[in-house]
Amino acid sequence: MDSILSLLAAGLLQSFEPLNLAMIFLGCFAGLFIGAMPGLGSVNGVAILLPVTFLVPPTAAIIFLAALYYGAMYGGAVSSITLGIPGASTAVATVFDGRPMAQSGRADQALMAAAIASFIGGTISVILFTGFAPPLAAFALKFGPQEEFALMLLAFATFIGLGGDDIPKTIFSILIGLVMAAVGFDIISGQPRLIFFDMVEFQRGIPFLVLAIGIYGIGEMIWTLEHTKGAIQMHKVDFGWKKIKENLGRIKSYLPVSVMGSMLGFFVGTLPAAGATPASLMSYGLAKSFSKDGDSFGKGNVAGVAAPEAANNAASTGSMLPMLTLGIPGSPTTAILLGGMIIWGLRPGPLLFAESPDFVWGLIGSMYVANFVTVLLNIALIPVFIRVLAMPFSILAPIIFILCVVGVFATTDRMFDTWLMLLLGCIGYLMRKLNYPVAPAVLAIVLGPLTERAMRQSLIGSQGDPMTFLERPISLTCILIAVALVSYPLVSNMMRKRKAASA
Amino acid sequence: MKILKTLTTSIAALALTAPAAFAEWQPRKPVELIIMAGTGGGADQIARLLQGLIQKNNMSPRPFIPINKPGGSGAEALSYIKGKEGDNHTLLVALNSFYTTPIIQEELDIDVTTFAPIGRMAMDTFLLWVNSEREDITDLDSYVAAVNESGGTWKVGGTGSGQEDSILTAMMEKELGYNVIYIPFPGGGTVAKNLVGNQIDSTVNNPSEQMEFWRAGNTKPLVQFNGTRSAPFEDVPTAKELGVDIEYYMQRSISGPAGMDPEAVAWYQDLFEELFNSQEWQDYCKSDGLTCDEWISGDALSAFHDAQLKRHVELIEAVGADSITSK
Known part of the structure; x- marks a missing residue:
């Protein structure tokens, strides 16, 4: 422990060197904006800014990239809340409650909660990272396909409770998402499947962002227009010290879910297969399952913003672990970090911690500092962000429309996806009107491919014997918890009905 | 101070090379480097190393962006390149599934011999x-x-x-x-x-x-x-x-879509030849057990691909297509 503390102290000192500190500021600031721009996304952002890093020494360079990645995680929440367009896949769960909060004039609270929860997530995860990196890396290796499948099942189970009391509608929504996730190439045999109308464009599958931007950006926009006739102004711009203090007083209401989300997010992030998007969705599901007023989720509950934001930041730290120790990046953005490391001659792998301690601990130290920098920057910029919402919706709606179209085209570079996004937006609007929950469909399209791959790998390995999922302790535990989670709302529903009947 | 110096020199260098650069074709937007395999694998590491070297040595006016398309044993990447016919800003980082996937999945209707042959970077081992x-x-x-x-x-x-x-x-x-x-x-x-x-x-x-x-x-x-x-x-x-x-062996080569402009093909061939001969690339080959002693591009590369395609048809016949596709 002593050695860890002294290494960490050295790392912190290193990140306070003027050049490194400047890199942290620059990275966080750029990241915040890249994350907040729908369609630009952290992948392109990091790739385009990569040349900056060749002007400075390797440690400063990776600190810059990590700060950029960090800032983008915070920034993703901004467009989710203010515009209702998820800036990145990791910020989709933030839309669920962040958008309704903004619509009811509480955007400042939502942004503040997102910033604070992200800070909590980042801090808890970096502490866990500092203390337990090697044992956690060893634990991650125990996760085979069976465990991955069981974990995904758990994620789905947390979402059964997501659709309020209407479980059949939730399951229907999940199934729609799973069907869309199955479009494209079969992940095991490589055969094309579900190619609708024989259109070759479907061979590439339905990208997740197309669905998310369609349903949330376009669908919500139409819905809001219909309900308000464009005559609302969502927010008044007054955000001073008084407001900040007022908002800080609300931390208590979402502190527990943030801590829970951080732990979960970090853990899920350390698994090479998963990453920040599943982590944030699972955290949202869990927060809802365990909340006393679960029904208010999806209608503007501040805990519904805090839980996924804490988790996605924690997961982004967590996913550094498989990248550094196994050389497997947990996300496309960490993959670019990995590319940077290879150029500087730093080979990720089990020996990196021992062979390049300056680099590793400098990076860890910078995460502590980057966390402080981003939370301060973010709070300072909230007045700028909510100014967007001061516009009348009749002006904001066309802007959202343009950002959705540009955002999809910029990420996939195909008009086909842009049309598909608009179509899915209309479907999302209809689902909303018919009271179908859309969040489970979004979850299913993210987790569907991961789940399918893990399940089929397990079954190939066991030669078709499904008992393989129950024979392994970690997998069995996850499955048991999943079963308990699914049956809980059913049982409590029945209890309530029985009570009502007897009363 | 050092940064300032590098910055000014690189700006000066840019200013000097700019007029000459107008004469020939060069990328006008970011170049997609499509990897037909997942993250962390051999092809992925190579693509990311090449991307970094291109940017570090200022070899392209626009960045190269690596994108993984691992679906369907490379079928996803191949059909993506097929759909990019005539595009000058997409490249494929290929491995042997470049040959095997079109042989096994005939319905994809992909003919890799139509792709623009940029260059072979290495022969990898198993x-x-x-x-x-x-x-x-x-x-x-x-x-x-x-x-x-x-x-x-x-x-x-x-x-x-x-x-x-x-x-x-x-x-x-x-x-x-x-x-x-x-x-x-x-x-x-x-x-x-x-x-x-x-x-x-x-x-x-x-x-x-x-x-x-x-x-x-x-x-x-x-x-x-x-x-x-x-x-x-x-x-x-x-x-x-x-x-x-x-x-x-495993071939590590770069291809462009069919119908890429000859000027663009020539530009990429020069770029990758320079990369191939760079100290960084040769060092990487040595430390990772790759064989990088001969640069092949253009017609020679097409001939190499033809021979490899024939060999893979034979290999797949010998072991039986059923034994390598999932039952």
């Missing part, structure tokens, strides 16, 4: 790896014994049905007379991780995917499938030395 905890396995004989003892439950990890490692696995099954279960994972990095975590029993990874685990003592190579022993693995026998008739 080794047979097991977890170091398997103390009972020290060489090929004890490996074969262990596979036979498992009674058909031996699990081999690979990167996808019909991928080069599944062909190599099938060749081994045929030559050594045993049967294994082949489990596909997304990318060589994930395969390596699952071997370290004992989720699978053996792999045929490329050196770059196992190098760090080998150095850390987590895994060990038993056999290499080269003609002669490669530099980092002087102590590991080749299959031929052990009397097993298998010799198999």
Whole structure:
């Protein structure tokens, strides 16, 4: 422990060197904006800014990239809340409650909660990272396909409770998402499947962002227009010290879910297969399952913003672990970090911690500092962000429309996806009107491919014997918890009905 | 101060080269570097190294952006390139599934010989790896014994049905007379991780995917499938030395879509030739056991692809297409 503390102290000192500190500021600031721009996304952002890093020494360079990645995680929440367009896949769960909060004039609270929860997530995860990196890396290796499948099942189970009391509608929504996730190439045999109308464009599958931007950006926009006739102004711009203090007083209401989300997010992030998007969705599901007023989720509950934001930041730290120790990046953005490391001659792998301690601990130290920098920057910029919402919706709606179209085209570079996004937006609007929950469909399209791959790998390995999922302790535990989670709302529903009947 | 200096010099350099650069074709927007495999694998590492070198040495006015399209054993990447006909800003980082996937999946209707031949960066090698905890396995004989003892439950990890490692696995099954279960994972990095975590029993990874685990003592190579022993693995026998008739390589090449403008093809050929000859690339080849002694591009590369396609048709016929696609 002593050695860890002294290494960490050295790392912190290193990140306070003027050049490194400047890199942290620059990275966080750029990241915040890249994350907040729908369609630009952290992948392109990091790739385009990569040349900056060749002007400075390797440690400063990776600190810059990590700060950029960090800032983008915070920034993703901004467009989710203010515009209702998820800036990145990791910020989709933030839309669920962040958008309704903004619509009811509480955007400042939502942004503040997102910033604070992200800070909590980042801090808890970096502490866990500092203390337990090697044992956690060893634990991650125990996760085979069976465990991955069981974990995904758990994620789905947390979402059964997501659709309020209407479980059949939730399951229907999940199934729609799973069907869309199955479009494209079969992940095991490589055969094309579900190619609708024989259109070759479907061979590439339905990208997740197309669905998310369609349903949330376009669908919500139409819905809001219909309900308000464009005559609302969502927010008044007054955000001073008084407001900040007022908002800080609300931390208590979402502190527990943030801590829970951080732990979960970090853990899920350390698994090479998963990453920040599943982590944030699972955290949202869990927060809802365990909340006393679960029904208010999806209608503007501040805990519904805090839980996924804490988790996605924690997961982004967590996913550094498989990248550094196994050389497997947990996300496309960490993959670019990995590319940077290879150029500087730093080979990720089990020996990196021992062979390049300056680099590793400098990076860890910078995460502590980057966390402080981003939370301060973010709070300072909230007045700028909510100014967007001061516009009348009749002006904001066309802007959202343009950002959705540009955002999809910029990420996939195909008009086909842009049309598909608009179509899915209309479907999302209809689902909303018919009271179908859309969040489970979004979850299913993210987790569907991961789940399918893990399940089929397990079954190939066991030669078709499904008992393989129950024979392994970690997998069995996850499955048991999943079963308990699914049956809980059913049982409590029945209890309530029985009570009502007897009363 | 140093930064300021580099900045000013690079701006000065840019200003000097700018007029000359107008004369020839060059990228006008970011170039997509499509990787037909998952993150952490050999192709992925190479693409990311090349991307970094291009930007570090200021070799392109626009950045190269690596994008993984691992679906369907490379089918996703190949059909993406097919759909980009005539595009000057998309390149493919190819491996052997460049040959095998179109042979096995005829319905994709992909003819890789129409793709623009940019250059061959390296020939990569395969080794047979097991977890170091398997103390009972020290060489090929004890490996074969262990596979036979498992009674058909031996699990081999690979990167996808019909991928080069599944062909190599099938060749081994045929030559050594045993049967294994082949489990596909997304990318060589994930395969390596699952071997370290004992989720699978053996792999045929490329050196770059196992190098760090080998150095850390987590895994060990038993056999290499080269003609002669490669530099980092002087102590590991080749299959031929052990009397097993298998010799198999992995090509690492760059292609463009069909119908790419000749000026663009020429520009990329020059770019990658310069990269091939750079100290950084040659150092990487040496440390990761790649063979990079001959630069091939243009017609010579097309001829190489033709020969490899024929060889893979024969190989797949020999082992049977059924043995490499999932049942």
